[in-house]
Each structure stands twice: as C-alpha cells, then as structure tokens.
Amino acid sequence: MAVQGVLFDIDGVLVTSWRPIEGAAAAVRALGERGVARAFLTNTTSRTCAQIAHGLREAGIDADEREIVTATRLTAEYLRSTYPGARVWLLNSGDVAADLAGIELDEHRPEVIVLGGAGPEFDHETLGRVVELMLDGVPAVAMHRGAVWAADEGLRADVGLYLPGVEQVTGTSIVALGKPSAAAFLTAADIVDTDPDATCMVGDDLAADVLPAQRVGLTGILVRTGKFRQSVVDLSPESPDHVIDSVAQLPGLIDTLG
Secondary structure, three states: OOOOEEEEOOEOOOEEOOEEOOOHHHHHHHHHHOOOEEEEEEOOOOOOHHHHHHHHHHOOOOOOHHHEEEHHHHHHHHHHHHOOOOEEEEEOOOOOHHHHOOOEEOOOOOOEEEEOOOOOOOOHHHHHHHHHHHHOOOOEEEOOOOOEEEEOOEEEEOHHHOHHHHHHHHOOOOEEOOOOOHHHHHHHHHHHOOOHHHEEEEEOOHHHHHHHHHHOOOEEEEEOOOOOOHHHHHHOOOOOOEEEOOHHHHHHHHHHOO
C-alpha cells in the first residue's frame, strides 16, 4: 500500500535543540507536495503544542498546532477520561499548563501524580515524596517512558530512567501515555486520518520510536541523527523496516514504497 501519512518525531529528526537538521524543511515540504498527510509526534514536555508549532516554523518547517501530538496532550486526554476532576501534582521540567486546560493542578493535596519530563525538579527529596504518596495510595501516571533525549552537549537523562525504581519500591506499574505506548502512535495516525499500514513513523530512537510503531502496524523508519547509535541497532533482536542517513532522504524512500 502506498504511503498516505507520515508521523515525525521532532527532536533529533527535524531539529536538534530547535535548530533545523539539514534538509528537514525541504523534506517535509516535498512530502506535502506529494499529498502525504503528516503529524508531529513528540515526547517533548517542556513546550506547549503552540510553542512547538512556532518553533518548527522558525526552523523553516511549516506546522500547525493541530498537527502536534505531545505526551502532554495525550496525558491531558487520559486524565480527563480516567480521573475527571482530580487534583493533579505535575512534576515536569517546563510550563505546559496551557495544554492541560480544565485540569486542576495542586501539588499540595494531589489525588494523582503526573511525572513529566525530567529536569532539576527530579531531585532526591521530590522523588522521595512521590514514592511516599504512591505508597499511601495516590496513583501516578507518566507522560512517557523516554530514558534519554539528545542535546547539543550529548544525551540527557529523562523520566524513563527513574520509573523502574519507583515502580519497584512501590510495587506499582505506572501508566505511560507518550511514546512508546501503542496509543500514542494510533492516536497520531488517527489525527492524520490514515490507516496504520499506510503510515510511516520516522524517528531517531529505535526502542521508543521505530519498533513500537512497527508493532502496531506502522512502517518504521530510523534516521542516523539525534539519539541514533549503531550499537543499539546491532544489539537489538528486532530490526527497523528502513534506515536512512537523515530525514532529507525521506522523500526518495517514500517514492519507493507501496
């Protein structure tokens, strides 16, 4: 089946620290000219959907706020349906309150804990309080399970590095809403209004972007930029459907599929 839609990871695929990767803008534009639908699926939790769309436009990549699917957006939808009206303690590096409209944020009397992107806020004292609250019965959800993210200076730790320890101590499995959850990819495919088997996921993270997308029927495309490490590919028991040097090569690959 010909490719009808593409889901783009952002950081490490289209931009690095919000500076465009060479050829990214031209690649996105070329797919639009071919009539391929698109959405931008990201675990970024430090910016709102509106800010991300603005950042992409500043990098020369045409993007609309409605095309941005963030872990925050997915978490907000989950909270509204699963814990309606609950008081939420949001532990996150970045102000994304605008994408949590209608959700009561209250770190002092929380009924639900939301673990977002890791930063200085994830210190020993704060994580200790998270564990204590969970042991007292307060449920926790994570915006995503990403373990690292790519900065100009190298890889940085993210929330996924902390979750296994918290789960082990509390004996609780924490629901995660962003990538690599199946719901993240299927929700984004629904937004572009394409069938999973006619949709590609382009990412720089084999474990969080590409393989989980393939497991729900999407075509996975791994780029050798951002978080990409050849050693990870070599050690993986599963392989990406396709590997390209950068997103600049995507239009040419899309032309050969289907």
